[in-house]
Each structure stands twice: as C-alpha cells, then as structure tokens.
Amino acid sequence: MDEATGVFLKALASDTRQQMLAQFSGVGELTAGEIAERSGLRPSTASEHLRLLHRGGLVEARKEGKQIYYRIDGPTVDQRLSVLRDYLDDCRLPPTDADGTPLPVPAYGQGRHGGRPTVWDRLKESVSAMQAQLVARKNELRSGAFRDASMAMCALVTAADGIIDPAELRRVSQLIATNEVLQNFPSDDLQRRFEENLDRLTPDFAAGRAAVLQEVAKVRKPDEARAVIQIGIVIGGADGQFVESERAVVREACRALGLAPRDFDL
Known part of the structure; x- marks a missing residue:
C-alpha cells in the first residue's frame, strides 16, 4: 500500500472527520463555516480537520472571493479505494488449484506474489x-x-x-x-x-x-x-x-x- 493511501486511511480514521464528510450528503459543496456549524465544531477545529481531509484526498477545495468551498474529491477517492482494494485482495487467502488445495504462500520477507518484499x-x-x-x-x-x-x-x-x-x-x-x-x-x-x-x-x-x-x-x-x-x-x-x-x-x-x-x- 502506498504512502498516499496510508494518509487517506488515517484521514478517514476519525469519528469527527467521518461526521464532517457526512455533511456533504445531498448538498455538494459547503464552506468551512457551514461544515463547522453542521458538525458542532469550532471553526478553527473544523479547519484543521478539513486540512487533513484535503491532504488525504477526501475533499477538494476551490476559492470564490473570500470563501473557500469544499466538496468530496470523487476521482481521488476512487483512486485511493482502488489501491486499497488491490492491497486487500493481495492479503486474502492464497488461490487454490483445481482440487481446492491452497497454493504455496510466499515465504515471509517476500511479497504475496514472490519477488521483492512490499x-x-x-x-x-x-x-x-x-x-x-x-x-x-x-x-x-x-x-x-x-x-x-x-x-x-x-x-x-x-x-x-x-x-x-x-x-x-x-x-x-x-x-x-x-x-x-x-x-x-x-x-x-x-x-x-x-x-x-x-x-x-x-x-x-x-x-x-x-x-x-x-x-x-x-x-x-x-x-x-x-x-x-x-x-x-x-x-x-x-x-x-x-x-x-x-x-x-x-x-x-x-x-x-x-x-x-x-x-x-x-
């Protein structure tokens, strides 16, 4: 799993930030102030959490006048989820042969598919x-x-x-x-x-x-x-x-x- 996906997961691994993301449902864009009000957070606290969400690729921002509008960063979220899905697939049980017998698992220190370690x-x-x-x-x-x-x-x-x-x-x-x-x-x-x-x-x-x-x-x-x-x-x-x-x-x-x-x- 790459560094960017790790940052994505860390940004998502917070009840507060999950609550903030839920505020976008059905509305598209919100200002930082609107997100803070909807989430019951102080503006400064909301801004810090938005910074981490932005860094993790979960939201994107655009500036209009003095306001900054945030929305879910769909393409980046899809890309991070794709990497995560591939990673989890790689961690699943090894494939089996035609008789249902598990194929050998690579030795510890090798990648799941052999070769260089991940x-x-x-x-x-x-x-x-x-x-x-x-x-x-x-x-x-x-x-x-x-x-x-x-x-x-x-x-x-x-x-x-x-x-x-x-x-x-x-x-x-x-x-x-x-x-x-x-x-x-x-x-x-x-x-x-x-x-x-x-x-x-x-x-x-x-x-x-x-x-x-x-x-x-x-x-x-x-x-x-x-x-x-x-x-x-x-x-x-x-x-x-x-x-x-x-x-x-x-x-x-x-x-x-x-x-x-x-x-x-x-």
Whole structure:
C-alpha cells in the first residue's frame, strides 16, 4: 500500500472527520463555516480537520472571493479505494488449484506474489526487528531519562499531523500499556507523562513541539537515545501506516539526539 493511501486511511480514521464528510450528503459543496456549524465544531477545529481531509484526498477545495468551498474529491477517492482494494485482495487467502488445495504462500520477507518484499513487508520486518532489539536490552532501559524521552516521543508521533485524534490517542495509549519494554515503568505514570506532553502540543503545536523535543533530547546515553527513536518507530509503525508526518517527527527527534535519520531508514 502506498504512502498516499496510508494518509487517506488515517484521514478517514476519525469519528469527527467521518461526521464532517457526512455533511456533504445531498448538498455538494459547503464552506468551512457551514461544515463547522453542521458538525458542532469550532471553526478553527473544523479547519484543521478539513486540512487533513484535503491532504488525504477526501475533499477538494476551490476559492470564490473570500470563501473557500469544499466538496468530496470523487476521482481521488476512487483512486485511493482502488489501491486499497488491490492491497486487500493481495492479503486474502492464497488461490487454490483445481482440487481446492491452497497454493504455496510466499515465504515471509517476500511479497504475496514472490519477488521483492512490499512496503508493508519491509515496514513489518523493521518494526519487528526494532522491537526485538528493544526487548533484548529491556533490563538496561530503566532510567527516568529514557522513560521521559519515550513518552515525549510517543506524544510527538500521536500528534504528528498537528491534531490529537481520539482514535489515534487510544491506539497509542494501548501500545504504551502493552509494550514489553515500557512495562519497566508503572503504566499509570507513563500515561500521565504521555498526556502531559500532549498538553504541551495542544495550544500551539509548533511551540509545543520544540518543548517536547527538548524532553526527548534529555537522554544522554547513546543506547538509550537509539532506543527512544526505535520506540517512536515501533509505535508509529504498529498499524502498518508509518506516514510521512510521523516519520518527520521521528527524524526531528533523531536530530535532537544527534543521531542520523538514515541509520533508521528514515
């Protein structure tokens, strides 16, 4: 599945944005103000969600005077759905022969049809490898600096596109609670620190991001610094959609820690 389709799915994976899309039914075009009013949102909040919907290819915009009108981007939606359909077809049970016997499934690390691995194969392998490396060093990753930097990293990934989506928040909170390495620390303490970092990002994302990156940069030990980046990749890639905005904040964290993003295939 390509990057654009991943962004499309992430834009759609929000109850709020789904509600906003439903407002277009039967009306064609709406202004941002009309969408906000119909959805019960503040104009600034609606504008942020519309930005993500536009980026995901779900809506298109045109300007008329001082007004911006939005409508469903039918051609792009059709194209994204076609890619998604092909991807899901590729994930289905393997074909069978004339007797109904399943044909061999390609070995792990190959694409479903053999040959070079798909993007999803490579991402899954990378995330699995990094998690295994973290688990192998679990007993060494017990410091307060690692704990705090990891929660800052998780917050950056959660809000990578500038919005803290409730579904994404629940997903990351669950991953934090179940990650074997992070279980070195009390889960309620991790959640509190995670939410404190999210609170820093809420009023002004740009300023908050700088503050949260400073929290990441407090890690001094090289092994812990690498582990923090690996935590970010594991959390971001766990759903198979390690999109560019998430990769970008992890690259920023690399630079804050004096690490080369290329060392992590970023």
